[in-house]
Amino acid sequence: xxxxxxxxxxxxxxxxxxxxxxxxxxxxxxxxxxxxxxxxxxxxxxxxxxxxxxxxxxxxxxxxxxxxxxxxxxxxxxxxxxxxxxxxxxxxxxxxxxxxxxxxxxxxxxxxxxxx
Amino acid sequence: xxxxxxxxxxxxxxxxxxxxxxxxxxxxxxxxxxxxxxxxxxxxxxxxxxxxxxxxxxxxxxxxxxxxxxxxxxxxxxxxxxxxxxxxxxxxxxxxxxxxxxxxxxxxx
Numbered sequence: 001x002x003x004x005x006x007x008x009x010x011x012x013x014x015x016x017x018x019x020x021x022x023x024x025x026x027x028x029x030x031x032x033x034x035x036x037x038x039x040x041x042x043x044x045x046x047x048x049x050x051x052x053x054x055x056x057x058x059x060x061x062x063x064x065x066x067x068x069x070x071x072x073x074x075x076x077x078x079x080x081x082x083x084x085x086x087x088x089x090x091x092x093x094x095x096x097x098x099x100x101x102x103x104x105x106x107x108x109x110x111x112x113x114x115x116x
Numbered sequence: 117x118x119x120x121x122x123x124x125x126x127x128x129x130x131x132x133x134x135x136x137x138x139x140x141x142x143x144x145x146x147x148x149x150x151x152x153x154x155x156x157x158x159x160x161x162x163x164x165x166x167x168x169x170x171x172x173x174x175x176x177x178x179x180x181x182x183x184x185x186x187x188x189x190x191x192x193x194x195x196x197x198x199x200x201x202x203x204x205x206x207x208x209x210x211x212x213x214x215x216x217x218x219x220x221x222x223x224x225x
Contacts, residue, residue, distance in 0.1 A: 033212065040124070042203060042217040043159070058212070090158070104149070105213060107158040 002027045006091050006108035013078075013085070013115050021076045021111045023091035031096065032074035033105065036060060037088040046089075049074055078113060086115045118142040118206050120216035127222045128194055136189045136202050136219045144209030148180050148187045151203045153218070159203065162189070191221070199223045 004025045013019045025032065031050045035043040045058030049068040063082025068074055078085045089112075092105040120140045128134040138148065147166035151159040165171055165180035165187060177190040191198055201218040208214070 035215075040217060043215040045212055045214075048212055088156075104161045104164065105151075105159075107160070109158050110156070112156075 004091055004093055004106055004108035006089075006111050008111060009109065011111060011113045013113060015115055016080045018077055018079050019113065021078070021089055021091075021113070023074045023076065023108060024072055025074075025091075025093045025106075025108075026072060027093055027095075027106060028071070029093035029095050029106070030071070031094045032068070033092045033094075034058075034064070034066065034074070034076045035090045035092065037090060037110075043090065046076065085113055088112050118208055118211065118214040120204055120206060120214065122202075122204055122216045122219045124217070125220045125222065127224065129224050130194055130196060132194050133190065133192050134194060134221065136191075136204075136221070138187050138189075138204035138216060140185050140187075140204070140206045140216075142185075142206050142208045142214070144211070145182065145185075146207040146209060148178075149205040149207065149213065150178055150189045151205060151215075152200050153203065154200045162202075164207075194223050196223050196225070 007022045033048040034046040037043050044060050046064050047066040049055035055066050055068050065077045090110045091108045094105050122138045149164045150162040153159040163178040170179045175192045180187040201220050203215050203218045205213045205215045
């Protein structure tokens with residue numbers, strides 16, 4: 001089945017460590033996105049990519065980095081510079097650059113990161 | 117930039133009808149989307165309105181008034197499984213989707 005796969009589902013990290021969250025899609029979508037979700041805060045955009053080897057910062061990019069070497073893959077690295085990394089991270093994709101045709105994003109099941 | 121306002125929580129009983137409102141401020145408005153998210157899960161797309169009026173999809177309907185910068189999601193014949201968070205999201209020119217903070221719907225027996 002086509003979809004978006006995020007891994008790991010749960011991740012624990014010590015302060016000062018970088019961690020990388022994986023996101024793979026087989027929907028042949030051009031655009032991919034990373035969102036952060038905190039209780040009561042909705043979804044906030046970290047980074048997005050409309051094409052391979054290109055990506056743009058979202059609203060809360062500080063302390064995060066991404067790469068887009070393949071169309072199918074858009075990994076997110078949470079660096080030690082991110083001051084409050086404990087959150088639920090969601091990866092999404094769409095068929096067009098900025099929100100997709102009809103505004104439809106397809107989401108993965110998320111990765112929950114806890115910093116100890 | 118864009119901003120959206122929606123109620124933080126709505127409660128209703130099984131079989132009832134509930135309306136979740138969303139007001140927005142944006143420039144270059146294209147359309148308004150709605151997403152459903154069950155606790156700890158992936159948000160899923162429900163509807164998209166680019167033009168004024170009501171769009172119906174089964175028990176769910178979505179309405180948009182561009183002149184009032186306002187939309188709502190209408191859920192009919194509520195079921196327990198409809199308990200979830202509902203997000204409105206605005207699509208604007210040269211911009212990715214911007215999400216509201218979400219409305220938690222609690223359906224009781």
